[in-house]
Amino acid sequence: xxxxxxxxxxxxxxxxxxxxxxxxxxxxxxxxxxxxxxxxxxxxxxxxxxxxxxxxxxxxxxxxxxxxxxxxxxxxxxxxxxxxxxxxxxxxxxxxxxxxxxxxxxxxxxxxxxxxxxxxxxxxxxxxxxxxxxxxxxxxxxxxxxxxxxxxxxxxxxxxxxxxx
Amino acid sequence: xxxxxxxxxxxxxxxxxxxxxxxxxxxxxxxxxxxxxxxxxxxxxxxxxxxxxxxxxxxxxxxxxxxxxxxxxxxxxxxxxxxxxxxxxxxxxxxxxxxxxxxxxxxxxxxxxxxxxxxxxxxxxxxxxxxxxxxxxxxxxxxxxxxxxxxxxxxxxxxxxxxxxxxxxxxxxxxxxxxxxxxxxxxxxxxxxxxxxxxxxxxxxxxxxxxxxxxxxxxxxxxxxxxxxxxxxxxxxxxxxxxxxxxxxxxxxxxxxxxxxxxxxxxxxxxxxxxxxxxxxxxxxxxxxxxxxxxxxxxxxxxxxxxxxxxxxxxxxxxxxxxxxxxxxxxxxxxxxxxxxxxxxxxxxxxxxxxxxxxxxxxxxxxxxxxxxxxxxxxxxxxxxxxxxxxxxxxxxxxxxxxxxxxxxxxxxxxxxxxxxxxxxxxxxxxxxxxxxxxxxxxxxxxxxxxxxxxxxxxxxxxxxxxxxxxxxxxxxxxxxxxxxxxxxxxxxxx
Numbered sequence: 001x002x003x004x005x006x007x008x009x010x011x012x013x014x015x016x017x018x019x020x021x022x023x024x025x026x027x028x029x030x031x032x033x034x035x036x037x038x039x040x041x042x043x044x045x046x047x048x049x050x051x052x053x054x055x056x057x058x059x060x061x062x063x064x065x066x067x068x069x070x071x072x073x074x075x076x077x078x079x080x081x082x083x084x085x086x087x088x089x090x091x092x093x094x095x096x097x098x099x100x101x102x103x104x105x106x107x108x109x110x111x112x113x114x115x116x117x118x119x120x121x122x123x124x125x126x127x128x129x130x131x132x133x134x135x136x137x138x139x140x141x142x143x144x145x146x147x148x149x150x151x152x153x154x155x156x157x158x159x160x161x162x163x164x165x
Numbered sequence: 166x167x168x169x170x171x172x173x174x175x176x177x178x179x180x181x182x183x184x185x186x187x188x189x190x191x192x193x194x195x196x197x198x199x200x201x202x203x204x205x206x207x208x209x210x211x212x213x214x215x216x217x218x219x220x221x222x223x224x225x226x227x228x229x230x231x232x233x234x235x236x237x238x239x240x241x242x243x244x245x246x247x248x249x250x251x252x253x254x255x256x257x258x259x260x261x262x263x264x265x266x267x268x269x270x271x272x273x274x275x276x277x278x279x280x281x282x283x284x285x286x287x288x289x290x291x292x293x294x295x296x297x298x299x300x301x302x303x304x305x306x307x308x309x310x311x312x313x314x315x316x317x318x319x320x321x322x323x324x325x326x327x328x329x330x331x332x333x334x335x336x337x338x339x340x341x342x343x344x345x346x347x348x349x350x351x352x353x354x355x356x357x358x359x360x361x362x363x364x365x366x367x368x369x370x371x372x373x374x375x376x377x378x379x380x381x382x383x384x385x386x387x388x389x390x391x392x393x394x395x396x397x398x399x400x401x402x403x404x405x406x407x408x409x410x411x412x413x414x415x416x417x418x419x420x421x422x423x424x425x426x427x428x429x430x431x432x433x434x435x436x437x438x439x440x441x442x443x444x445x446x447x448x449x450x451x452x453x454x455x456x457x458x459x460x461x462x463x464x465x466x467x468x469x470x471x472x473x474x475x476x477x478x479x480x481x482x483x484x485x486x487x488x489x490x491x492x493x494x495x496x497x498x499x500x501x502x503x504x505x506x507x508x509x510x511x512x513x514x515x516x517x518x519x520x521x522x523x524x525x526x527x528x529x530x531x532x533x534x535x536x537x538x539x540x541x542x543x544x545x546x547x548x549x550x551x552x553x554x555x556x557x558x559x560x561x562x563x564x565x566x567x568x569x570x571x572x573x574x575x576x577x578x579x580x581x582x583x584x585x586x587x588x589x590x591x592x593x594x595x596x597x598x599x600x601x602x603x604x605x606x607x608x609x610x611x612x613x614x615x616x617x618x619x620x621x622x623x624x625x626x627x628x629x630x631x632x633x634x635x636x637x638x639x640x641x642x643x644x645x646x647x648x649x650x651x652x653x654x655x656x657x658x659x660x
Contacts, residue, residue: 001620005612012609016616023617027609034613038621042508042564044614053607055614058564059507059624066614068607070559070574075615103503104531129531134500157504 004078007066061158062100096165097139101155105129110151112144124162127155138164166522168230169195171460180224182217184210186530191522198224205532211235214245221251228252228467230460234534237443240265254467256442260417264440268311268349270417274437277416279409281437282428284351292329295350299328302352308332310339311347314439316386318342321353356588357428359383360395360435362410363451365462366420367472374407375455376481378424378447381587382576384499389569389592390576391447392486393454396547396585397433403481406435413440422448422463446539449518450485453543484550485543488558490521492535494567503531508564512557516543516550519557529566537568547585551577575600 003014015026022035035047044055056067057075065072109126112118123135124144138144145165149155169192172179181196186205193199200220203210210216212235221229229251231237240261246253255261264270271286283302288311289295299306299322308331310318318339320331332348340346358381366372379395380388398406410425417440424445426438448459457479466472493499509525521538529535540561542554555577561570576582579595 001616003616003619005615007608007611007615008605010608012612014612014616016613016620018620025613025616027612032609032613034617036614036617036621038618041622042618043510044617044621046610046614046617048610048613053610053614055611055618056508056510056562056564057614057618057622060565061504065564066611066618067562067564068610068614070571071603071605071607073605073608073611075611077615077619079619103501129501134497 002080004080006076007073009074061103096145096163097142098160099124099136099138099162099164101127101136101149101157101159101161103127103129103134104156105134105154107149107151107153107155107161108133110147114144114147116144118142118144118164124164125149125151127161136161140164166192166195167460167520168232171458171464174458175461175464177464180220180226182211182220184532186532189527191524191527200224205530207235207533214242217242218245218249218251221246221249226251228254228464230254230463231443233443233446238265238441252467254463255421255444256417256419256423260419261442263417264423264442266311266347267309267313267439268347270439271349271437273416274413277412279413279416279437280435282351282354285349288347288349289332292332295328295332296325298350299325302350305353305355307351307353308335308348309351310335310343310345311349312343312345313339314386318348319386354428354430354436356590357381357430358395358397358588359426359438360398360406360429361424361426361441361445362406363445363448363459364410364414364419364423364425365459365466365472366414366423367466368420368469369471371472371475372411372414372419373472373474373476373479374410375451375457375459375479377403377406378450379587380447381589382582382592383589384592384596388447388489390486390488390573391450392484392547392550393450394481394484396587397429402433402435409435409437413437421466422459446489446536447487449520449539449541450487453485453518453541454481454483455479456482483543483545484547485541486547486550486554487539487541488554488570488573489536490538490540490561490563490573491569492529492537492566493569495569495572496567499569501531501535502567503529503535504566505529506563506565508562510560510562512540512560514553514557514560516553517541517557518543523563537563551583 001016005012005014013028017024025032025034037045039045042057046053046055053068058065064075066075105127107125108128112124118138120141121137123137125136127134127136142164145163147162149161169179178197181192181199182202183193184203184205202216203213229246236242238261240258243253243261244258263273268287271281274281275286285298305321305323308320318335320335322328322331335348336346339348360377360379362377363375365375376393377395377398378391378393380391382390413425422444424441427435428438429435452459492502494502505528506523506525518541519538523537540557542550542557544550544553558570558573
């Protein structure tokens with residue numbers, strides 16, 4: 001299997017196959033000896049060069065994080081041979097990206113309007129819950145295609161707030 | 166859970182009450198009986214006397230343990246229990262009333278000759294009175310709500326010019342938060358420590374103290390980490406504080422478990438602050454260093470038993486430190502972080518106690534205080550307690566929501582904390598400083614793991630297009646959990 005992997009936005013090419021003892025693994029062309037077993041759903045025990053890693057996978061409303069020990073990495077993975085075709089990482093993705101509400105709350109301020117340009121990490125709107133404010137940031141550079149949740153709207157976790165293309 | 170466990174250990178049947186959002190809470194499953202008492206709004210469920218006493222009647226309960234928060238310090242509720250013939254596990258309504266008003270408590274303490282922070286023992290009648298007292302006791306001064314706690318209705322005033330507006334603002338905040346605009350004034354102690362003493366009294370006139378807890382590490386007046394004993398309290402100071410605490414309890418005719426809070430200045434002078442007329446969240450550290458089970462004792466005292474030991478039988482041994490693990494986002498100003506716990510790896514091992522109701526798959530509600538668990542490290546000395554707790558925090562993983570676990574790693578590795586140099590300003594100072602940069606050296610390992618997960622443990626959104634990222638919110642998360650369970654059964658065979 002060949003994968004395009006993005007870890008915190010940095011892309012890697014990963015070639016991975018089961019072998020008799022362990023895995024055949026090439027990362028960006030470099031061969032790496034990997035021993036890995038799934039301890040339970042979402043928990044992987046990985047041994048590389050004798051070093052032991054406990055990797056936990058975490059799904060949130062908006063991302064997938066892989067925790068190596070106590071450090072989280074944002075992970076995105078594409079099978080380049082899938083019918084959907086090649087796509088870049090979230091940050092330079094060509095298709096429209098949905099911004100989802102990470103928690104229930106109320107949209108108190110929309111900072112960027114439809115049709116306006118936006119940078120990676122720029123705040124598009126502010127959602128308030130329990131008297132505290134949370135900035136919703138754009139995952140990619142592009143244009144705000146649509147503001148789905150207007151100022152004053154109540155939202156639930158996972159609701160689409162805006163679309164950036 | 167704490168009370169249910171104690172009941173089970175004592176052979177007492179337990180009855181849980183729950184609101185709509187708490188139907189899936191651990192305590193409901195672990196109790197012997199459980200009854201629904203209303204919607205999530207506390208006023209319609211956990212604060213509703215009628216509904217709670219109805220359940221007590223229906224289940225023929227002999228006693229009610231009020232826990233912490235909600236009705237635990239509500240004298241009217243304690244009285245309502247008496248009227249209904251149900252034993253309230255705690256002090257009498259009169260004791261609660263006396264200590265419930267901070268000004269009244271100060272007045273009684275004055276009579277009992279207990280040292281307290283200079284200031285007024287009655288609510289301020291006017292801005293003029295406030296100004297006069299402030300000049301007498303000296304700035305800076307603290308304005309505080311008589312009916313309150315948790316920082317509401319509190320204002321620190323440095324100069325005379327700030328006093329009047331601060332008083333007005335404190336009064337209106339107190340009115341909104343507690344329905345009582347009474348505000349009093351105290352000298353503001355610079356960088357005090359918050360040290361509290363556990364007391365226990367039976368209904369036969371015996372009162373003892375069970376050691377102090379250092380609770381200075383607070384964020385916005387909410388305790389975050391507590392330890393026992395306090396790094397600065399020696400046996401002589403403990404005895405003196407303990408004797409004052411007993412005097413306070415006796416002046417209030419106190420029975421059952423309670424905590425006397427003191428402010429301690431940099432010269433180790435201690436001043437009575439207030440008394441909490443209930444069992445406290447941080448009671449485990451006291452249990453670990455004294456070897457006593459406070460909830461067992463509460464129940465037995467309420468059943469009319471005499472204290473089974475005397476003051477001279479109480480010995481402090483070792484050191485315990487507790488972290489309060491909250492569903493909060495440390496990278497976003499500790500914003501509450503409700504949601505479903507998708508993965509839970511819990512620590513254990515030597516010297517580790519974990520009091521927790523959370524479980525994997527639990528939907529943490531936003532409706533109540535987001536305390537998930539208390540993690541306590543216990544050792545023969547403070548250094549060992551710190552290293553055990555640090556180790557346990559390293560093992561702890563809560564996936565799917567944000568928690569403040571990373572905050573404790575910062576505190577426990579901080580030089581001032583390790584030297585025992587803490588005060589109520591400590592955490593604010595620490596949080597203002599730059600955290601140690603996280604070493605992100607394992608991105609390649611993460612990349613490899615991403616591929617291996619996709620092959621060994623694909624999520625439902627992966628199937629078909631190999632994408633680890635969910636394309637929608639809660640729906641996908643639930644779908645993932647479901648397919649994960651089905652696959653786990655198959656994968657176990659692959660090893």
